[in-house]
Amino acid sequence: MRIAFVALLCVALAACGRPQGVMEPIGVSVPNASLVDLLVATTRAPAKNPAILFTGERESKVALADITVSIPPADRRQIGQVQWPSSLPPNPLTDFATVRVTPLAGVGEARGWLKQNLPRDRRVLVFVHGFNVRFEEAVFSLAQIVHDSGAEAAPVLFTWPSRGNLFQYIYDRESTNASRDALEETLRRIATDPSVGEVTVMAHSMGSWLVMESLRQMSIRDGRVLPKIRNVILASPDLDIDVFAAQWAEISKPRPRLTVFSSRDDAALRASRRLAGDVDRLGLIDPLAEPFRSELERAGVDVIDLTDLSRPGSLNHSKFAENPEIVQLLGKRLIAGQSLGGETSLGERVGGFAMGVGQTVGGVAGVAVSAPLAIVDPNSRRTFDDQLKHLGDVANDTVDSARPN
Template sequence: MMFPDRSTRRLSQVVVMMVAVLSGCASRPSAAVLDPVHPANLPEKRIVMLTATNRDSLGPSRGFGVNWAQSVAYQSYEMSVPPAHKPATIEYPKDRPDPQQQFVVTRRQDLSEAGFVAAAANSVGPDGSVQIYVHGYNNSFQEALYREAQVTADSGLQDPIMFSWPSQASIVGYVADRDAVLYSRHDLQTVVAALSSAKKIKRIVLFGHSMGGFLVMEVVRQLKLEHREDVIGKLQVVLASPDIDVDVFRSQLKEIGKLKYPPTLLISKVDRALAVSSFLGGERPRVGRLDVSDPRIQQAALENDITLIDLTSLKATDGVGHDRFASLARFAKQLEALDRTPAAAASRVGTFVFDAAGAAVSSPFRLASTVVSGK
């Protein structure tokens, strides 16, 4: 009889732990949280979110499902922000929604692609920027929408866009989700290209979380192969806890080449969800678990013109350390100010550690260690 070695036992324990944590979470929100409500005591603070999805529609009151649609559906959601909102927390509405305590949808509207682009163009900030959030594995449409609402409420950024691909929203749906990401490349590219055609839009921040980061990189790679420099020139890529094989990522970077805005990666070497992903992928390392204290990683960041930011100091709320980006949202304006121009973004190339304790009073970065610049 063969006994598993110590590393295999450890990874198996991680898998069991993750399943136990996720299975023990509160019940997941149904599509009912997408239905507009009109209570009398609505808070003043509202946010508007544009959405694009290639999930199958389940009908006006049933939201979007887990199957692949043949076209992209566009919508706009207005949501009120509860005065009692706690940073990094999603307060879902109950059977009897209380807008003083919970996020609630107050308006929902179907849009054409042209209407979607026009709405996005009309919402740009002074620098002509829009942000697209691409969720990760094991997310329903409504979960991704409410996460975007939480991030928007905490960050103070205006009118974000969410692209929702057909995740199975299931712990055991990892392989199916990977296939859905590959299926979604053309649709996300269509959305990005449509937005880039608007003259008012000067910069598109593509923010991919987890497996959504893989989708973002695949779309940028595809744009490069199609010589769409008109689109690529407007892109700024931000990947949070990217669930991407290190060698695959290296290949993607090589094919994409240097970007106007250097990519930013938000990572943590103690991300236990990515430890499971690595195990499922044959124990191959994931980009989201890179160690910024490793001199080889530091040198690679410089050579590839990327910014690696370790978020380990930030608190995670999911039990496995995979959603730290949600806690980063309250520092978004400081981070955006640092990278508002290509020159500013280029000056941040290298490896950094996010210092949550000092971020409110000074630069939110401190050097992880001395980095030898060979640029």
């Protein structure tokens, strides 16, 4: 607990060193920079300072805005990182920067934004952030995820009132409770928009509680989750495993496809588990261990274990956005509504960005090194196990044949 708290405190202190006021638009960017246009819906109270835009305090009504973020040229940044300015105004050649902020008057203008920004397949990505996140952090984080993943989706940020303070965990948690109706209504408006084809909802950390509660409410209210909401992704969910089971059971079938990113070395979730009476958090489980494996298969939930993708000195709480392969997997497969199972090969499903199934001893080692993901896929678990066994048999046979007689 002490180690987790010290790590969290270090991150909080680092965040405090960032300049305030990055939401002040710079108006123009630089050649070769990328522009990401976001629709923002928030239950945060507006700030008196327009360079901050929204605070961590609560507001009963949802405010809407169109925000454009500039991301430095590819040769000036590393995939998976938000590059914060060290001073203001930011330098768009090296820093993330706000180019434009346009308040939207209501639902009509928001629908106009959607119609203008929808890709060819008319998919929308709704992102909900987690604990200890200021408004500007939520905006820049989604811009980074959208850019680095290459996701073909109109990006919508739902940002709830987090004070961005390590010592305000309970306040933040209650803010998610206060925002359930607003998120439900936001999802409803998007999913009933005739111009929208499909909706993917992605949540990080404490935002997972908010997403699951809003979907549960929608299912109780309407008898189902609206059919355009086809795909839900929970990254490092700070969610009591028993509460999650109850929420999922109360969502009527047919349910959206649900994918969970877990990591057993997540320091932030370890601290949360201690605060919550040592009850397992969904984002900390080992998906291949019982009883989780069987229960997840019965529930029809895909779980991707990112434990082996740890970075020294990291909280290991945002791997889904910081690891280049994972954030690109999000864009190429999960945000696009595709399962990691089905007809794809083991090399493709278990992180497979390079290795195939048919390779022998070196290839088997390569799969373990290049793709350290354990995936619980209820739609193709038997095939997955069979392929693993086959890989092991091939490796053993090759080793035996190489031994001197």
